[in-house]
Amino acid sequence: MDNKSILVVDDEMIIRDSLCEFLKLEGYHCNSADSFKNALVQLEQHPYNMVITDVNMPEADGFELLRVVRKRYPDIAIVVITGYGTIESAIGAIKAGAFNYLTKPIVDDEIRVIVSKALEQQALLSENKQLKQKLSNRYGMENIIGTDYKMLKVFDMVEAVAQSKATVLLSGQSGTGKSIIARAIHQRSDRMTKPFVELSCGSLPETLLESELFGHVKGSFTGAASDKQGKFLSADGGTLFLDEINSATPGLQMKLLRVIQERQFEPVGSNETKTVDVRLVLATNRDLQQQVREGKFREDLYYRINVVNIDLPSLAQRITDVPVLAEHFLQNMSLVHGREKHGFTEKAMAKLEDYHWPGNVRELENVVERAVVLSTGYYIDIIDLPPHIAQPANGTIINDYSAMTLKQALEEPEKRIIEAALKKNNFNRQATADTLGINRTTLYKKMKSYQLDMDNEFAKSQIIDY
Ligand SMILES: Nc1ncnc2c1ncn2[C@@H]1O[C@H](COP(=O)(O)OP(=O)(O)OP(=O)(O)O)[C@@H](O)[C@H]1O
Numbered sequence: 077m078d079n080k081s082i083l084v085v086d087d088e089m090i091i092r093d094s095l096c097e098f099l100k101l102e103g104y105h106c107n108s109a110d111s112f113k114n115a116l117v118q119l120e121q122h123p124y125n126m127v128i129t130d131v132n133m134p135e136a137d138g139f140e141l142l143r144v145v146r147k148r149y150p151d152i153a154i155v156v157i158t159g160y161g162t163i164e165s166a167i168g169a170i171k172a173g174a175f176n177y178l179t180k181p182i183v184d185d186e187i188r189v190i191v192s193k194a195l196e197q198q199a200l201l202s203e204n205k206q207l208k209q210k211l212s213n214r215y216g217m218e219n220i221i222g223t224d225y226k227m228l229k230v231f232d233m234v235e236a237v238a239q240s241k242a243t244v245l246l247s248g249q250s251g252t253g254k255s256i257i258a259r260a261i262h263q264r265s266d267r268m269t270k271p272f273v274e275l276s277c278g279s280l281p282e283t284l285l286e287s288e289l290f291g292h293v294k295g296s297f298t299g300a301a302s303d304k305q306g307k308f309l310s311a312d313g314g315t316l317f318l319d320e321i322n323s324a325t326p327g328l329q330m331k332l333l334r335v336i337q338e339r340q341f342e343p344v345g346s347n348e349t350k351t352v353d354v355r356l357v358l359a360t361n362r363d364l365q366q367q368v369r370e371g372k373f374r375e376d377l378y379y380r381i382n383v384v385n386i387d388l389p390s391l392a393q394r395i396t397d398v399p400v401l402a403e404h405f406l407q408n409m410s411l412v413h414g415r416e417k418h419g420f421t422e423k424a425m426a427k428l429e430d431y432h433w434p435g436n437v438r439e440l441e442n443v444v445e446r447a448v449v450l451s452t453g454y455y456i457d458i459i460d461l462p463p464h465i466a467q468p469a470n471g472t473i474i475n476d477y478s479a480m481t482l483k484q485a486l487e488e489p490e491k492r493i494i495e496a497a498l499k500k501n502n503f504n505r506q507a508t509a510d511t512l513g514i515n516r517t518t519l520y521k522k523m524k525s526y527q528l529d530m531d532n533e534f535a536k537s538q539i540i541d542y
C-alpha cells in the first residue's frame with residue numbers, strides 16, 4: 077500500500093495539513109488542495125488512487141468534485157468528509173458514488189480503516205477492468221473492435237475459416253469492415269507470410285480489369301508495351317481479395333468461374349496456361365442472391381464463391397459498439413494528429429448512439445477524426461460533432477405525437493434553438509437575444525425555464541452579461 081497516492085481537498089488548512097501528515101505517517105503519498113479548482117489542477121498533474129474531499133467548501137462543493145472525479149477518473153476511490161455529521165449529505169455522497177464518508181472531528185482509527193478498505197476495493201476494481209480489457213482485446217482481434225454478439229460471431233467465423241483454403245464471401249453495407257476482415261483472414265492463415273493482393277472489380281473497365289487480373293503479353297493490345305504479371309500470379313501462395321465482386325461484368329464473371337474451378341488461366345494474348353495456388357476472399361456490398369434472381373450475376377459463379385459467407389452487420393444493428401469504436405478511433409486519431417483527448421462528454425456520446433450511421437464504421441471514424449481536429453478541450457463535446465449528428469432534424473416529434481398541446485410540443489425544438497444560438501454567440505445573452513429577435517428578459521426567462529443557465533458548465537463559465 078505504500079506507494080498509493082491520496083489527494084486531500086479541504087478549504088481549512090488545519091484539516092488538510094493534519095490529515096496529510098497522518099496519511100504520510102501511514103506510508104501513503106499525500107498532496108492537498110484548498111479548492112475544487114486546485115483539486116482539478118492536481119488531478120491533471122498526478123495519478124491519484126484516492127481523493128478525500130470536504131463537502132462544504134466555497135465555490136463548488138465536494139459533491140461537484142465527486143461528480144467530476146467519478147466521470148473523468150472512474151478508477152479513483154473517493155471518500156467525503158461531512159462537516160457536522162449530517163447523515164443526509166453522507167447518504168447523498170454514497171449515492172453519488174463515494175466509497176465512504178468521514179465525519180468531523182476525524183478520528184485516526186476511522187481514517188486508517190476507511191482509507192485502506194477504499195484502496196483495496198479500488199485495486200480490485202481496476203484489476204477487474206484490466207481483465208475485461210484483455211478479454212475484449214482477445215475478442216476484438218487486433219484492431220478490429222466489436223463486443224456485440226453479432227461481431228463475436230463474425231470473429232468466431234474468421235477464426236474457424238482462416239486456416240482453411242475455403243473461398244470466403246464477405247457481405248455487408250459499405251464501411252462495415254469487409255476490407256479489414258479480409259486482411260484479418262489472411263493474417264490468421266498459414267499464408268500470412270505470402271502476399272495479400274487486392275483488386276476492386278468495380279474500379280476499371282472490363283478489358284483493363286482482365287489484364288490486371290490475369291496479366292498480358294507484350295503487344296496483346298494497344299498500350300501493352302511489355303509483359304505484365306496479373307494479380308492472380310502475384311498472389312500465388314497467398315490470398316487474392318476481390319472487392320465489389322457484384323460489379324463484375326458478365327465476361328469477367330465467366331473468366332472468374334473458370335479460374336476458380338480449375339485454378340488455371342491464360343494471360344491476355346497468350347496461349348500459355350498458368351496454374352496458381354491462391355486463396356480467394358471476395359466482398360460484395362449488394363445482395364448477390366438478389367442479383368442472381370435478376371439475372372445480373374451468374375448462378376454457377378455465385379455457388380462457387382458463396383462457400384463460406386460472413387455477413388457484416390451494419391453499425392445501426394450493433395449500436396452498443398458505438399462507444400468502444402468511438403473511444404478506439406479517439407485514441408488512434410489523437411496519436412495521428414498529436415492532440416491530447418481524454419474522451420467524450422456523456423451528451424456527445426449520447427448523440428453518437430442516437431445517430432443511424434448510414435456510412436457505418438467508416439462514417440464514425442471520420443466523425444471522430446473531425447472532432448479530434450476541431451475540438452479545443454480534453455473532451456469531445458456536442459459542439460465538436462457535425463450538425464446533422466449534434467442537432468438532427470427532429471422528425472420524432474411528429475412520429476411520436478401523443479396527446480400534447482402545441483405549446484408543449486414546441487418546447488423541445490425551442491430549447492435546442494436557444495441552446496444553439498447561445499453557443500453560436502459565445503453565450504453572450506444580448507447577442508443571442510438579438511439573433512433570435514426577442515428581448516433579453518424573455519431570453520433569460522426561457523433559459524431559466526429550460527435550465528440552460530444551470531445545466532451547462534461551459535455556459536456558466538462563459539456567460540458575459542452586460
Ligand atoms: N470493427 C471495426 N473495428 C475497427 N475499425 C473498423 C471496424 N470496421 C471498420 N473499421 C474501419 O472503418 C473503415 C471502413 O472499413 P472497411 O474499409 O473495411 O469497410 P468496407 O466494408 O470494406 O467498406 P466498402 O464496402 O466501402 O469497401 C476502415 O478505416 C476500417 O479500418
Ligand SMILES: [Mg+2]
Nearest residue numbers: 254255256319
Ligand atoms: Mg472495402
